[in-house]
Amino acid sequence: MDMQAFDFVRQLAASHYLVRALHVVADLGVADQLGDRPTASQLASRLDADADALRRVLTLLASRGVFRLDGDHIQHSNASEFLRSDHPASLRSFVRMFGQQIQWQCAGDLQHAVRTGEAVATRAFRGGLWGYFEENPTDGRIFGEAMVAKSAAQIADILAAHDFSPYRSIADIGGGHGHMLRAILARHSAATGLLFDLPAVIDEAKGAGDNSRLSFQSGDFFTTPLPQADAMLLMEVLHDWDDAHCGAILNAARLALGAAGRLLIIEIEMTEGSAPDWPKLLDIVMLTLFAARQRTNAEYARLLQANGFRVERQTSTPGGVTIIEAMVA
Ligand SMILES: C[S@@+](CC[C@H](N)C(=O)[O-])C[C@H]1O[C@@H](n2cnc3c(N)ncnc32)[C@H](O)[C@@H]1O
Incomplete structure (x- = not known):
């Protein structure tokens, strides 16, 4: 069996959760809060979110290149920079629009x-x-x-x-x-x-x-x-x-x-x-x-x-x- 193809389809089948995670972090404004490399708990208290759930969602996104996890600390990746509201080519509202x-x-x-x-x-x-x-x-x-x-x-x-x-x-x-x-x-x-x-x-x-x-x-x-x-x-x-x-x-x-x-x-x-x-x-x-x-x-x-x-x-x-x-x- 082609395990790679099997896993590809399996992951594709649940990809709406990945996309939804992107919408949620764009709505919450996570990308605007990473200046001091906060931990998930610090981020969660700023954004009124659950620390464990937020960390898991960010772990999923980071596994696909959106954000980076350095131990407990959350940092930007090249991709997540585009979710910042102040980026000159910000895609935050574009992502939020697709999450409407x-x-x-x-x-x-x-x-x-x-x-x-x-x-x-x-x-x-x-x-x-x-x-x-x-x-x-x-x-x-x-x-x-x-x-x-x-x-x-x-x-x-x-x-x-x-x-x-x-x-x-x-x-x-x-x-x-x-x-x-x-x-x-x-x-x-x-x-x-x-x-x-x-x-x-x-x-x-x-x-x-x-x-x-x-x-x-x-x-x-x-x-x-x-x-x-x-x-x-x-x-x-x-x-x-x-x-x-x-x-x-x-x-x-x-x-x-x-x-x-x-x-x-x-x-x-x-x-x-x-x-x-x-x-x-x-x-x-x-x-x-x-x-x-x-x-x-x-x-x-x-x-x-x-x-x-x-x-x-x-x-x-x-x-x-x-x-x-x-x-x-
Ligand atoms: C996909 S947006 C494109 C906006 C802009 N031209 C751009 O490319 O960034 C389509 C635009 O058509 C407008 N629109 C939709 N139906 C319309 C109508 N019946 N009369 C006038 N404008 C309409 C929408 O409000 C929207 O601004």
Whole structure:
């Protein structure tokens, strides 16, 4: 018997406890408390946790490279540094977002998505994920922060790969807290930006950073006409929707852009082959939550062509993000 394969499957079968342990330590803020290399007991009293349970959870995580145990003392590993709130590329809110009740509940109902191809989030909550955030604003705020966190690794690549200097006005549709738009405006002092998102998100975004040359519009891209601009960004928005809903968003974009405007789709390209990479995992998140998908560049090109756009260029960045430039056909 291949004991290695046997053990691999056995450990995989219980890996939701490993993942849950990661969510719990991110929620508790363990990574923010390690400056003085505390013991598990010291840590537990600071965090109002049980010392024995906390030590065991940290032992499990440390065995997978998250934190290091030095005798009784807890220290950072390279991986656990990313759980610190003050890390410049902190993943704390990103981890907390994946630990939210709706994510956990939807993952638990994956079988429904596999049997039917239907979205689970809309089955679990009225209005799906976005409706859930409206009713649970604290989780919505953490989701928004998670989008900022995941973008930290993408923004420099995007700015290096695409020349935003020709645009005087840039609209970011479903732009979350405005992190991408603020980064573009900081580079291009002649440009103005307009951030479009759902009302609660726009309220959060107004307090999320420097608002110079930035204006805000709240609305629903299925019902509110989109703002006119030289360039319109859709960053990790279309992957949340099936082809029919993407068609509706692209139709609204087409009406707003007119003949001269440029549409910039920014997405993580779906990979082929069997490398155990992020897009394959994200694809199943999209399937489960929304009956949506990660798409290849060719799939995006087809989607755009089917909805009245002509693809001008596709640029892949080293971090796996692709920028697809399109104009009204
Ligand atoms: C996956 S997030 C991407 C955020 C940001 N573009 C980024 O890449 O960091 C999708 C965004 O779409 C927004 N959104 C969802 N449904 C929307 C709707 N009907 N109208 C406007 N925005 C919507 C969400 O609030 C969220 O900010």
